[in-house]
Amino acid sequence: LTSVDLLIHDAEMLVGVGDDMQVVRQGALAVTDGVITHLGSSTDVSSQVEPAQRVDMSGHLLMPGLVNLHTHLPMTLLRGIAEGVDLQGFLEQVWAEEARVMNPSGTQIGARLGALESLLAGTTTALDMYFHPAAAHQGAVEVGLRHVIGPVFFSFPGPDGLEWYERMALLEEWPATLAAIGGPWVPLALMPHCPLTVGPEYLTQLADHARTYGYLIHTHASENTAENDDTVAAFGERPIGMLQESGMLSLRPVLAHGVRIDEDERRLIAEAGASVAHCPGSNLKLASGALDWVAKQEAGITLGLGTDGCSSSNDLDMFAVMRLASNLARLTTHDPKAAPSVDIVHAATLGGARALGMADRIGSLQVGKEADIVAIDLDAPHFVPLHDPYVALVYSAGRADVSDVWVAGEQVVANRKSTRVDHGAVMDQARAQVGEWYGAAHG
Numbered sequence: 001l002t003s004v005d006l007l008i009h010d011a012e013m014l015v016g017v018g019d020d021m022q023v024v025r026q027g028a029l030a031v032t033d034g035v036i037t038h039l040g041s042s043t044d045v046s047s048q049v050e051p052a053q054r055v056d057m058s059g060h061l062l063m064p065g066l067v068n069l070h071t072h073l074p075m076t077l078l079r080g081i082a083e084g085v086d087l088q089g090f091l092e093q094v095w096a097e098e099a100r101v102m103n104p105s106g107t108q109i110g111a112r113l114g115a116l117e118s119l120l121a122g123t124t125t126a127l128d129m130y131f132h133p134a135a136a137h138q139g140a141v142e143v144g145l146r147h148v149i150g151p152v153f154f155s156f157p158g159p160d161g162l163e164w165y166e167r168m169a170l171l172e173e174w175p176a177t178l179a180a181i182g183g184p185w186v187p188l189a190l191m192p193h194c195p196l197t198v199g200p201e202y203l204t205q206l207a208d209h210a211r212t213y214g215y216l217i218h219t220h221a222s223e224n225t226a227e228n229d230d231t232v233a234a235f236g237e238r239p240i241g242m243l244q245e246s247g248m249l250s251l252r253p254v255l256a257h258g259v260r261i262d263e264d265e266r267r268l269i270a271e272a273g274a275s276v277a278h279c280p281g282s283n284l285k286l287a288s289g290a291l292d293w294v295a296k297q298e299a300g301i302t303l304g305l306g307t308d309g310c311s312s313s314n315d316l317d318m319f320a321v322m323r324l325a326s327n328l329a330r331l332t333t334h335d336p337k338a339a340p341s342v343d344i345v346h347a348a349t350l351g352g353a354r355a356l357g358m359a360d361r362i363g364s365l366q367v368g369k370e371a372d373i374v375a376i377d378l379d380a381p382h383f384v385p386l387h388d389p390y391v392a393l394v395y396s397a398g399r400a401d402v403s404d405v406w407v408a409g410e411q412v413v414a415n416r417k418s419t420r421v422d423h424g425a426v427m428d429q430a431r432a433q434v435g436e437w438y439g440a441a442h443g
């Protein structure tokens with residue numbers, strides 16, 4: 001018998017097993033030092049290991065933790081402040097508010113609330129973009145989220161009021177900042193806001209830095225038609241063209257949105273090995289457009305899913321995002337076979353992991369990968385009967401079905417409660433911060 005830290009046994013089924021999304025019925029897995037060491041039928045695994053801790057998951061489905069490939073977690077505190085506006089109206093309103101109220105302490109409180117909302121909803125990894133990245137990282141890591149973030153770049157002072165040289169100084173210090181905060185392993189990342197707000201010279205400078213020091217790049221690109229038009233008016237190129245010319249596209253950036261991308265741009269993105277974070281909730285709510293999921297998939301682009309921030313899509317629910325993504329692809333192609341559920345769950349797990357360059361560590365249930373695991377409680381009317389688990393996850397499941405969550409082998413949610421923080425305290429802090437900004441009636 002092999003000694004292991006943890007045995008999770010008697011799960012009704014394991015889904016998202018291996019690179020080909022296998023399903024194992026009556027399954028179990030064992031974990032040591034945060035890594036999955038055994039996986040298979042419950043009888044087989046149980047007979048091979050001597051666990052320090054056992055968790056009985058009968059009546060549950062186990063899946064890889066969801067990867068939210070584009071969000072702005074601290075914006076939880078700005079939830080619902082910009083309604084009835086398009087992207088440009090949204091940015092105008094939200095940036096003014098961020099410049100007025102958002103400080104490092106508010107950022108940390110917002111990220112903590114966002115990380116709690118995320119983990120309780122089955123998201124174990126989030127690609128976050130926000131000012132005061134160290135404060136955001138601190139807040140998210142406290143709750144146990146695998147939180148990918150890095151310094152944000154604008155060519156102008158922006159809502160955080162930083163000059164370019166101050167942003168570069170933050171970037172120089174970023175590896176030490178990240179190491180000092182700790183938390184589950186994440187790559188170094190840097191985040192130009194978008195080609196339009198950064199400009200060609202600075203994009204090239206950031207691409208050089210990312211190439212030299214091995215940074216992941218995350219940026220917004222072609223979210224709506226007006227952004228494309230404004231970018232052409234300012235620099236004579238569309239966003240994807242600017243990323244290509246700066247040398248950034250070939251560094252496999254994660255492109256948020258990518259709604260208004262033409263056929264040539266699709267080919268460029270696919271050839272470069274870059275990926276797109278599809279955020280259907282935000283794109284629909286801001287009336288930005290419908291992403292061409294099928295065309296992008298056929299072009300060979302790595303696709304992930306994201307919620308975007310809570311002031312454009314108002315929550316961090318990846319189950320809602322999965323259902324929207326599937327339905328939107330079918331509606332726009334008039335094809336009910338488009339975006340099959342297994343592909344959607346793949347995008348929300350392994351696709352996102354691939355986009356982050358982390359597919360060797362997370363994204364599927366597999367021996368050798370880190371134990372980022374979500375348990376779904378199947379004891380609910382909407383899971384009866386259960387034919388295809390992937391269809392059930394996309395079309396029947398909701399975030400309230402998530403009962404238990406592990407990140408790198410640590411149980412961070414047990415029976416729908418965080419093991420790290422007190423829910424009431426996190427919400428009270430957030431309400432108090434918002435009350436301070438807007439008056440008690442809004443807190």
Ligand SMILES: [Zn+2]
Nearest residue numbers: 220256308309
């Ligand atoms: Zn965004």
